[in-house]
Amino acid sequence: MIGVAGGSGSGKTTVTRRVIETVGREGVAVLNQDNYYRNQDDIPFEARLKTNYDHPAAFDWALLGEHVDALLAGVPIDMPEYDFTNHTRSAQTTRVLPGPVVVLEGFFALYDEALRGRMHLKVFVDADADVRFIRRLLRDTQERGRTPESVIEQYLEYVRPMHLSFVEPTKRYADVIIPHGGMNEPALDMLAARIRATI
Numbered sequence: 001m002i003g004v005a006g007g008s009g010s011g012k013t014t015v016t017r018r019v020i021e022t023v024g025r026e027g028v029a030v031l032n033q034d035n036y037y038r039n040q041d042d043i044p045f046e047a048r049l050k051t052n053y054d055h056p057a058a059f060d061w062a063l064l065g066e067h068v069d070a071l072l073a074g075v076p077i078d079m080p081e082y083d084f085t086n087h088t089r090s091a092q093t094t095r096v097l098p099g100p101v102v103v104l105e106g107f108f109a110l111y112d113e114a115l116r117g118r119m120h121l122k123v124f125v126d127a128d129a130d131v132r133f134i135r136r137l138l139r140d141t142q143e144r145g146r147t148p149e150s151v152i153e154q155y156l157e158y159v160r161p162m163h164l165s166f167v168e169p170t171k172r173y174a175d176v177i178i179p180h181g182g183m184n185e186p187a188l189d190m191l192a193a194r195i196r197a198t199i
Helices: 012-023 061-072 113-118 129-142 148-173 185-198
Strands: 002-006 028-032 077-083 088-096 101-105 121-125 176-178
Touching (some): 002 148, 012 028, 028 088, 129 148
Parallel strands (some): 002 101
Antiparallel strands (some): 077 088
């Protein structure tokens, strides 16, 4: 099991893609932690807008732990899909088949002690705050239907302070820190070599 953590927009998905290229798509089961936000069907839409999605309490840790255990035991899972437009879990799920390598990707991938204990390799993707903000702004406006103003407000009120309080401190648990985000080819080559040696 490999944990890939780092701030929002740091390049975690790029690193995860490199893991898949290294091992082969059939050999990797990927869990995207963004899909494990708590279901909010039971609260009104306006209240959902006030949820702090950058705090560890926003996640369904129990379900995530069950799914990790299932995949490590060779059992397929139905990963939830999160609807970022409606701020709750979608009715859709994604079937994830077990593989020799399980990747947990998310900004809190290294936060939970029990999950860290299952990991064979812990990776933290580091990138400058301005680069991460620009990537987040582009992603949220282009893919998640947000206005630039709402992205900026969310960043200042939640993302930045939560990153400093909860995400950045998990860097100390990493076996590998990739500076300059997912575009650091030498670091990605070293990571690929480490994975090949491990498996």
